Amino acid sequence: MKKALKILGGIIITLFLILLIAPFAFQSQIKDLVKNYINDNLNAKVEFTDVDLSLIQNFPKAHVSVDNLVITNNAPFKDETFATVKSISFSMPLPELFKNTSEGPMVINSIHVNEAMVTLKTDKLGNNNYDITKESPETPTTEDSTENGFAFEIEDYSISNSAITYLDETSKMEVYITELNHSGKGVFSAETSELDTETETNVSFSMDSTNHLTNNHFKLDALLALDLENSKYTFKENKALINQLPLEFDGYVQLMDEGQDIDLTFQNPGSSFKDFLALIPETYSKDLDKVETNGDFKISGAVKGLLSEETIPTFDIAITSNNAAFKYPDLPKGINDITINTIIKNETGEKDDTYVDIKTLNFAIDQDKFKSSATIRNLTSNMQVQAFVDGVLNLSNLTKAYPISLENELSGILKGNINTSFDMDAVENNRYERIKTSGNLTLTDLIYSSEGFQNPIQIETASLDFNPSIVNVTNFKARTGQSDLQMNGSLKNFMGFIFGKNKLQGNFNLNSNNLVVNDFMTSEVENSEDTSANNAESSPTKIPDFLDCTIQAKANTVVYDNLELKNLNGTLSIKDQEANLQNMTANIFDGTLALMGTVSTKNDTPTFNMNLGAEDFDISKSFKDLELLQALAPIAKFLEGQLNTTISLNGNLDEQMTPSLNSISGSAFAELLTREINTSNSPLLNQLDNTFNFIDFDALSDKDLKTDLVFDNGQVNVKPFKLAYKDIDIEISGSHGFDQNMNYKAVLDVPAKYLGSEVNRLIGKINDNEVNNISIPVTANITGAISNPAISTDLNASVSKLTQQLIEIQKEKLLNEGAGAIKDLLSGIGQAQESAHQESATDSTETTTNNSNTVQQGIKNVLGGLLNKQKKESDSIK
Structure with missing residues (x-):
């Protein structure tokens, strides 16, 4: 008995080993079978990583699985993925593995598909990506169609964790079936049979961009009667859940x-x-x-x-x-x-x-x-x-009667009575004669909170009157934070905006007593972690692409950052993500500001192109508060007086819609009408004052100046302009960066009298009008930063050169004066001799004696005068 059990056990173990090892022997045959079937029947590129065979898993049936199946379309959907399947498995009678193709089709009993992702698509020309089966030369019969392929005698099948997408470009229809789990049990081989199915999935459906179903859950348990001969499927017992x-x-x-x-x-x-x-x-x-x-x-x-x-x-x-x-x-x-x-x-x-x-x-x-x-x-x-539509709706009651989750607070009373009649073609093509709308809509006491605003928006009232083609906004009053708004105007193509993809067109008059720009900006993130995340995902503010409107704006006070504008007035046009400012004026810094230009957010980086005019600006106020003016002319903030300027500039805007200084370029003309200069608070002016002690920069005689600027890539080039201090002319030119580093040259035309006592003594000895008016150029090179300037001059060299020049002039003058004295001596001697000849007839002895004395005295006087003069001049030079 024990021996028989051992033999039986050995047989069982042997059979088990055979079943375990046999699949390896047939692995190649199974792969060839799958490849041949695919190549014979599909017009597509098919790839899979492996084919496995098991004789134990579904014993006594064979189990075949194909892993990581990918089907890719040929033209006209070339290289598009039609389907991916993580695994697809079949079970069949064991003898089917050894059947020759000439013996008939291979019988399949069950199919199980796991994680299939299928995309069905119809393009605009009506081509279907799922038409991938090869056509036979002749239409085969049902019997012939399985002759060299597979015959399905299904007992059970399943599709699990799968998804199907259907896209039809001709009808603009989209269907998304997700989380699909479907299974069925039955026998398909009989002419009439039953199939018991269970299905559960989520469905989304849209047509022409209108969502009709959004991830709706479906469940269906259905018992179907199958009449395979007539391809008729009858619902017998079923229950569905939508x-x-x-x-x-x-x-x-x-x-x-x-x-x-x-x-x-x-x-x-x-x-x-x-x-x-x-x-x-x-x-x-x-x-x-x-x-x-x-x-x-x-x-x-x-x-x-x-x-x-x-x-x-x-x-x-x-x-x-x-x-x-x-x-x-x-x-x-x-x-x-x-x-x-x-x-x-x-x-x-x-x-x-x-x-x-x-x-x-x-x-x-x-x-x-x-x-x-x-x-x-x-x-x-x-x-x-x-x-x-006719009725009254208290918006705050929505969340009190229905468990809807609103991210932000919403309250207010909505009253409406509207009749409308239109067709979508009229809406999309602005054919207003076919859009008939009448009635009115009123919203009062609306309070709306959003993370996009610093404070809740409170709409006191908003009244809309609907006419056949135009909606009139007859009254709109709102507040948020410290800002108030009043508006009226009209809207065109309102239905096209609501029901279609058209732009919202309109013209409005906007008035405000106090408008604080920060009230309409996104609130700041409080903690550092949120700030980092926000910065990582931040993107510039975009002008809505659906807006096509013109706004005539007036505001008594507009607060932007640290600036306060009064009596703002102008026109703002918005279209194609671009805002155009026209004839915009405001009072600021005790003067008038004029603006014209555009701001565009079409591209990833917003840009601007502006012309600014400033008239009678208070210099110290404007240069203290305006970063742009500080960058263009940093030294001007130490001046007191008025500024007139015109600036043309363009560049990029950052996430807060403020100009990025290093990106801007343009030109400017500035006129400074100064009343006072304060050098004590300016390291640059203070150092210049110490360098040129003969100039008092606080007392420049001509403080008004005009200059042209050109700037690009963060660099400001200043064209030469002139200043004057008494009889000293000063010309300044050069450049500086928005980083406040300078490279300037100041050329001073300095009269010699300002250059020290030695120079002045030399000028006094020469005592010549031309010498008294002599001047020399002195160059000062100014580098470094505005707050820490470095100044170098050629003053000492220029003074030394002038001193040598004056000494040479004095020598030349002395030589000229010595030659004149000798000439006078010779002239005196000639006159004495002539006088002696004239008196010789009267008394020759006495005359001779007297003439002799006269000549001697004349020579003595002339020589004495010359020598004495030379001596004095020599002493003077010492």
Whole structure:
């Protein structure tokens, strides 16, 4: 017995080892089989990482799995991924592995797909990316189609954790099926059989950019009768859930050559109004089982006809509710007097003939009643809308009656009575004659809070009157923080903005007594971690691309940063993410500011191009508070007086929409009308004052100056301009950076009399008008920073050169004076001799003696005078 058990055990172990090892022997055969099938049947690029075979996992059946399957389309969807599947597995009878292709198709009993991502696409030309099966030369019969492939005798199948996307560019339809889990059990080989299925998924559906379903949850447990010979599938026992709304189906779907023949009816099995709330996505309905409801709710429908490329089935869906109400137990208010009467219908099978008729949609919260009705036709082409709204709505009651989560506080009273009729073609193409809207809308005491604003926005009143093509804003008053706004004007194409993608066009008059720009800026992040995260993800403020409007603005006071502007007046035009300022004026710094230019946020980095004019600015105030003026002329902040300037500049704006100094370029003309210069607070002027002790910079005789500036890439080039101190002319030129580093040259035309006692003694000895008016150029090179300047001059060298020049002039003058004295001596001798000849006849002896004495005295006088003069001059030089 023991020996028999050992033999039996050995056989079992041997068989187990054979089953375990055998797949390795057939691995290559299985891979070849899969590759051959793909190549024979698919017109696409298919890749997979591995094919595994197990004889144990589903024993006595073989288990084959393909891992990481990727299917990529050929033209016209070349290189686009059609499907990815993490794993797909098959089970089949073990003998099927050894079947020769000539023996018939290989039988498959089960298929399991895990994590499949499939994208179905139809392009504008009608090409389908899922048409990837190869066409045979002749249309095969059903029997022939499986001759060399697979025969499916399915007992069970499943699709888990998968997603399907359908994109149709021709109809602008998008369907997203996510978190798909579907399974079925049955036998497909019999002519008639049953299939028991379970399906659960989330569905989103949009058409022409309008969302009809957004991640709605669907669940369906259905028992289907299968008539495989006639391709007819009949719903026998089923239960569906749309969100939490239960539905029951009856009828069938039959596949035909021209399409699908559908005959279905459905309804919710109960009639409680709670079924209506179940239609709302669970995220918003919340705790549905605890809601108290009254009244009925019924949804029923029938779908019958052919679904093909040209037609759709006719259908008639009715949604009704009468005198219903509901209240959430944790909320103070309920919604009452709910009446719904809606029909969704198509009577012809033509897509364009589908229409929605909302005959009644009424409700009340407390004493506020809301009534509405609408008819929508031509859903798939040029949609036509007729609608009516009349009622009062206290916005603060929304969160008190329904568990909706609002990120920000909202309150106020909305009153409206509006009739409208339009078609989408008219809306999208601004054909105002086909847009008929009348009525009025009033909003009072609205309080709205948002992280985008420093303070809540309080709208005291906003009144809109609707005319056929224009909406008049007759009254708008609002406050936020310290700012107040009053506005009126008109809007064009309001319906195009609300229902389409058109721009909001309008003209407005805006008035404000006090406008603080920071009230409209994003609030600062308080902690450092949030600040870092905010900076990492921060992006510049964008001008909305939907705005196309002109605003005539007036404000008594505008506060921007540390600046306060008075009597602002001008025009602001906004279009294509660009703001254009025209004739904008304001009073600031005791003068007048004029602005013209543009700000654009079209690109990632906002830009500006501005012309500024300043008239009678107080110099010290303006240069103290305006960073731009400090950068252009930093020394001017130490002046007292008035400034007139015109500045043309362009550059980039940062995240706070302020100019980035290192990016700006342009030019400026400045006129400074100064009354006083304060050198004590200026290291530069103080050092210049010490360097040139013969100039008192506080007492410049001509303090008014004009100069031209050119700036680019953070560098300011100053064209030469002139100053004067008494009889000293000063010319200044050079450049400085916005980083306050300087490279300037000042050339002073200095009269010699300011250059020391030695120079002045030399000038006095020469005593010549030309010498008295002599001057020399003195150059001062100014470098370093405004706060720590470095000044070098050639003053000493210039004084030494002038001294040598004066000495040479004096020598030349002495030589000229000596030659003149000798000439006078010779002239005196000649005159004495002539006198002696004339007197010789009277008394020769006496005359001779006298003449001799006269000549001797004349020579003595001349020589004595010359020598004495030379001596004095020599002493003077010493």
